[in-house]
Amino acid sequence: MKFNEAQEQAIRHIDGPCLVLAGPGSGKTAVITDRTRYLIEEAGIHPANILVVTFTKAAAMEMQERFRTKMQGANVPCTFGTFHSIFFWILRRAYGYTGNQIVSEEEKRKILTELVQKMELEYEDEEEFIQNLIGEITLVKSEYMPIEHYYSTTCGEAEFRQLYQSYQERIQSEGKLDFDDMLVYTYELLKERPDICRQWQEKFQYILIDEFQDINHIQYEIVRMLSGDRKNLFVVGDDDQSIYRFRGARPEIMLGFTKDYPEAEVILLNVNYRSSREIVEGSLRMIANNTKRYDKEIRSEQPYVAPICIHELKSPAEEAQDIRKQIQIYHDRGIPYREMAVIFRTNMDPRRTVNALMEYNLPFRMRDHLPNCYEHWIAKQILAYIRIAIGSKERADYLQIWNRPKRYLRREWLPEGPVDLDRILEQVQDKAWAVEAIQKLNSDLNRLRKMAPFAAINYIRKGIGYDQYLEEYAKIRKMKTEELMDILDEIQSMAEPYRDYESWFLHIEEYGKELEEQRKQQVDFRKDQDAVTLSTMHSAKGLEYQVVFILQANEGITPYKKAVKPDEIEEERRMFYVAVTRAKTYLHIYVLKERYNKPLSPSRFVNEIRFDRSKLAVGETVRHRSFGEGTITYLDRKKIGIYFQKSGETRILSLEFVLEQGLLSC
Structure with missing residues (x-):
């Protein structure tokens, strides 16, 4: 594989801290695996002293497999793993923990359900209530926060503190720990036992972290301790794709990396090999409205193909039928169903689209559990x-x-x-x-x-x-x-x-059966199966498709109505950025005029993706998709005049039309 200049710079970095800003489609996985190879083959680092960390077991296995391929199948003793697997290894060596002592998610639910029932707390939906409690317990532990400083949104403060303490007492009395405890106990161990900390610093002399934007407070503190005085932290991520704050992820950690390590080398992987120029330019126009981010100039290696299509339709029913028709058209053109995705903000949004696909027997798979309302x-x-x-x-x-x-x-x-x-x-x-x-x-x-x-x-x-x-x-x-x-x-x-x-x-009964059938099909689903993907924005991260449809790009839906504070709006914008950048060639964004007989406004993100009008001025050079490069000779609120060099003529065009259709670029 041939690497570009920025990729080569990252691969050849050896000692000291390094921050790699890796946007969508920039080849970050290839950079991480090749840098690991480079450390071993070119820099002479012993593979047993290299640690590669990512956030999911599947990602760690994929990374390890790609590394083995690079090493031509040789069994090289590098350590690849998730934060939890690495930290549990450390705890196992120190305290002798076994896998049987880990509290499963099912066991955690059972314990919390018993405690809630014992306290006779009031709630309408037990499953939702317990899930919210689990999320809040994770937040408390990931922030390493004293329980008395945490204010619950699921129940009263006193009730939450009692539940939290009772839950901890219960699992500790049984000699067990949950996944969040793995972080807390590892942090405390390394903090309180400098001798043990030094042993692991000697073991992991070079640390590479993928998806660094998703790191939480306690994970960061642990890897800082592990890197020690060597400071050989090679962190790769994209602050514009940090969308897991509800799980404890803190994008400000990545933004503050150069303050913690002023000597850090910062490298921008500035080429998107995945998406067309329209998609790259539109997504950058939008994400540039976030204030808390690294400024980036990213270019696409792909040609101009098709404009970003923004469809303004009356209702969710019209939206569903239009998406169904578009899917059939693209499939008739030879694009496989598996190269298409419908992406939405919450899993309540796609019900009508699901119905339309079922009605016409179009194959689809859900990446998320579609709830039966x-x-x-x-x-x-x-x-x-x-x-x-x-x-x-x-x-x-x-x-x-x-x-x-x-x-x-x-x-x-x-x-x-x-x-x-x-x-x-x-x-x-x-x-x-x-x-x-x-x-x-x-x-x-x-x-x-x-x-x-x-x-x-x-x-x-x-x-x-x-x-x-x-x-x-x-x-x-x-x-x-x-x-x-x-x-x-x-x-x-x-x-x-x-x-x-x-x-x-009768409809309620049939609808339930259809959803249950879909759930069964998801269990048997094969990766190579030809089916349209339906996914929330959160679950779509890391994936790519030829064609992407984004549902209901309206205020109150995306950004979601709960997002009020500036930080919350910025996270919503990052989510929309993730959705947009899943598309390789064709992107369709749907805007509704009403839902539930209530008027809706277009999402601010849609307007941000459209061409930046502030850049239009007489004398400026622009590019039209069909007519090529030209110079603006006339401009008012409704019309734009452009002299095109190729044809040698001036054309007067509808300003609204060329902007809505994405026909112009700077």
Whole structure:
């Protein structure tokens, strides 16, 4: 493989700290593996003294395999591994830990579920609640933060601290540790035992780290200790692709590397070998709006191929059908399905696209678990109202609605067997407020019985007061109300085509079966199988496709509504940058005019990707996709005049059209 000048510079770096800024498609994996080879073959470093670290087991195995290929299959004793595998090795040598002492994710969920139930904490969805707790425990440990300084967003501070301490006491009493403890214990060991730290410094004299932008606080402190006085840290990453803050990743660590190591050599891999020029230039225009980043000039090795297509459509239904048609067109042109991807911000976004692909039997695979929104706790409560309205007497259904919204009705008034509201009324005759609440509930249920599904959900929301209940719940849980309302809007929009409950319930059953079938197919999915990929922005990182479709590029969706602070908006922009740079040749971005009958605005990121108008001025040189290079001779709000050297003529063009279609570049 022939390397460019910047790649060669990185490969030949030997001693001292080095920061390699490696953007999308810049060949960073090849640089890391060849630098490892160079250290051994050219610099005479013993392979046992080299450590190559990355973040996932799959990435470590791929890196090791590529290195072995470079070394022509020779068994060279370099160490390739994840942070967790390396740190567990250190702990195993120091304390004799075994694999049986590691708390699995399943075991962690089980322990936390038991503790939550014992504390009788209130929540609507147990699975979601436990998952949020797990995420917060990881954050506390990755920051090496005293528990009293952490403020939970999942439950009250006192409850979270009690849960955290009870969880730690439980696993420690069993002599176990979880994956996050591996970091904490390794940090404490190396800090408290300089003799052990020196042993590992002698072992790992040259440390190479991939995806450095994803490192967290405690991982960084450990590798700094391991590098010791030699400071042979070779770190490779892209600050513009740091998108895992919710897991503890801190992009500011990479941005501050040269402050920690002023003598560090900084190398920019400035060629993108993956994407077309339009995609590279558009993505750079957008990401340049982030203020906390390394400034980079990146060029594409690929020619101009096609403009970035920005589609402005009315609704998600139109979007889904357009994507389905585009996929068929590209496939008819000879592009395999596996070279196409649909990318979205959250896994609730692609439901209509999934339906459209299923309807036309187009093969696809999900990189993420696509949730069945009918299994969400909000859907369960809405469906319970409707089941009771059409005759259900199940206690489980009544428990779902009894105090949603708040009616101050006691659970013990519901019998273990079939529920009869008239009998309950007889039992509470001495409580006027309870009689009034039950009579109102009975009246509401009678009204629901005669309605179509869409109207029924609307009545539950507005007439019964379910929207207000969600607002109060969001306030207690420190959530944005819009998050819950979006789920409710989605459920209501799915019900709209159905005229009666029978047909809607049949759809719910069939939809669940189709999703389950998809999940089974994902288990058996082979990498070489020809299918369109559907992925969240987070899961798409590291992948590439000939054709990429980005769903719902609207304010409130991307950037997500929860992102308010400047740092949060910058992370959302990095996510969009990751999505855009997955495309090699063709990029389609979809903008909706409305969703759930509510107007939407285009995402600020879309406007940033479009040509930078501030660069347009009379006398400036531009390039038109069809007419070549030219000089601007006239410019107003609607039109642009360009003299083209090749044809020797001036053309007056629609400014809006050439910018929207990506026909101009500087």
